[in-house]
Amino acid sequence: MRVLALLDGTLADPDAPQIRVDDLGLMRGDGVFETVLVVDGKPRELGPHLDRLARSAALLDLPEPDRAAFERTVSLVVDNWTGGREIALKLIYTRGVEGGDGTATGFTLGMDISAKVRAQRADGLAAITLDRGIEPGLAERAPWLLLGAKSLSYAVNMAALREAERRGAAEVVFTTSSGSVLEGPTSTLVLARDRDLVTPPSTLGILPGTTQAALFRSATREGWTVKVAPIAVDELHAADGVFLVSSVRKITRVHTLDGKPLPDSADLHARLVELYEAEY
Amino acid sequence: MRVLALLDGTLADPDAPQIRVDDLGLMRGDGVFETVLVVDGKPRELGPHLDRLARSAALLDLPEPDRAAFERTVSLVVDNWTGGREIALKLIYTRGVEGGDGTATGFTLGMDISAKVRAQRADGLAAITLDRGIEPGLAERAPWLLLGAKSLSYAVNMAALREAERRGAAEVVFTTSSGSVLEGPTSTLVLARDRDLVTPPSTLGILPGTTQAALFRSATREGWTVKVAPIAVDELHAADGVFLVSSVRKITRVHTLDGKPLPDSADLHARLVELYEAEY
Structure with missing residues (x-):
């Protein structure tokens, strides 16, 4: 299963389009990410992951990620997860749309761990x-x-x-x-x-x-x-x-x-x- | 102004979300692109650009881009352009959504040339x-x-x-x-x-x-x-x-x-x- 939480604190449909074609994350690979493991509802190393997200963002001259907002997306996904014991959380943070007002795009997507892994x-x-x-x-x-x-x-x-x-x-x-x-x-x-x-x-x-x-x-x-x-x-x-x-x-x-x-x-x-x- | 044509031959709203969060173009920068100049309705070097798109796709082991479909997106954007004499066309082709059926994501976005350029x-x-x-x-x-x-x-x-x-x-x-x-x-x-x-x-x-x-x-x-x-x-x-x-x-x-x-x-x-x- 998959659960998607946007940085504005809302849940969204992961099977529906959510991103504009001119998002610089898509057009230029211009953004940063983290992958966090959740086991039995507990995110592991969330602090260090958010630290590293901020460090990556700084290296790309992105605005500092809103830590509380990202923590909220993580809670939202975990709270709405009805799948297995483990979740792979992907936290994504991009420069937003080209020529926009500088608002970053951010979301957390919860996914199952693949059988291969x-x-x-x-x-x-x-x-x-x-x-x-x-x-x-x-x-x-x-x-x-x-x-x-x-x-x-x-x-x-x-x-x-x-x-x-x-x-x-x-x-x-x-x-x-x-x-x-x-x-x-x-x-x-x-x-x-x-x-x-x-x-x-x-x-x-x-x-x-x-x-x-x-x-x-x-x-x-x-x-x-x-x-x-x-x-x-x-x-x-x-x-x-x-x-x-x-x-x-x-x-x-x-x-x-x-x-x-x-x-x-x-x-x-x-x-x-x-x-x-x-x-x- | 901006005009967006999708690889399936339809026009779409560039100000609305069109891309899923799990598109590998976004998640992994996993796709290829070309930028083509159109002057007075005529795309310049379209053949060489489509050749290079195909070559880039091959280097990334992507399925071969549908040349006719991309040519159609270009015509669609040009035919629906009501702006100035010049258009910057961005052709984008990604690996599609993670764990999907292998269908690539493709579109052409027409944009104005910036005053800076x-x-x-x-x-x-x-x-x-x-x-x-x-x-x-x-x-x-x-x-x-x-x-x-x-x-x-x-x-x-x-x-x-x-x-x-x-x-x-x-x-x-x-x-x-x-x-x-x-x-x-x-x-x-x-x-x-x-x-x-x-x-x-x-x-x-x-x-x-x-x-x-x-x-x-x-x-x-x-x-x-x-x-x-x-x-x-x-x-x-x-x-x-x-x-x-x-x-x-x-x-x-x-x-x-x-x-x-x-x-x-x-x-x-x-x-x-x-x-x-x-x-x-």
Whole structure:
């Protein structure tokens, strides 16, 4: 099922047209978004998601999102949800219509979690590495490339996923041209080695992960060492486990990378899921 | 004024919502577009624009756009236009709604040319160079980066224009990190030197220009030499003229680059506009 709440605090029909053709979110991919998981009526990491939405909006010089209005859309969707235990909430915020009065377009759409994502949570997935064409230093040097923003301009991320499918895989690990690990098209990469968890730094031009942050918070309390540090592609093959984490996919293990099986991380995966779930 | 024609051959109200919130064009910037100029009821370079729309769609693995249906939307807008002599037509084609039956969303929106663009056509503009963060070879090596596609994921292009405004300029000339000239965020760069016209090759990961191609066609007939070749940023300062060309801006001269005045190219500009207009 799907429930749609607009930023003005009203519910609307997700099967009916709601957006004008000249909305800059559509015409120019000019807007930002967040995806939030709701379990048993409780949104997870809503604060960090709204923080990141505001940060992305600032990177795009958008007006600051009305936090209370977005919180209200989330409550509206959750309160009107009559489907299963989990909801994937998509919060969208665009520059509004071209030549308009500057009023942003904003809404939250609640959707079911797809069967594919649920299967991947349980079984893991095969991923490939793909060059993202960026190098360390670029994000800072060229902020107009919006490398740290979660913008609506995700055509490249979607193209990368299609390339993975063509190669018989389900997911992508983006890398720099020189072989340093970045992130997935819609996820954060976490590597496990002994009792260490490692994720690449967002200064490389990638998104700081909300789910990764929750996992690291919990892991730290349980005595794990957590690190934010560059990771070379070779290290993925040598790790105890490689995981793609995001709100909707939670902690999903990568069992095969570039066609090569990775060490069996099923037990490790169960342990990390436990750590993550302990946060809620 | 504005006139909107949908791909199914109907006219629709551009001031009313027409697009669902889960259209992938909005949610993911997952679609392609073209901008076509109409003068006195005649669309310019419609064939090359529809060719490029099809090429962009292929790069994004979209279903092939229905050419006849798009031609019909163009006729519909033109036939129902009661405004001025010129129309800017935006042709948009998206992947359709998420989880839908694969039917693309398509429409053509006719709009007035803004006063700003008309002033820039006459007076020229100031531009700045900005690093686009790509290097020669990347487009071919990493097709998933969609570097040659005119996609709806244009947030970076819009951010670059805002950066130009912050620096007191109106336009951007994107460059590689090593200082090779690429293109504008919504235009093609053409350099003039004696009786030579030069534009950078699309193999660098930029769009082949339709207006630039029309200009080169006409210039060749008139005995100019036209070249598709790499251009270093330094060459821009030494040229007789630097121009940003696109359907809507036609041939617009750059009078200032990175704060430095370029040689006066007003006469040269008039000559190139003559060459361009001779095509119609």
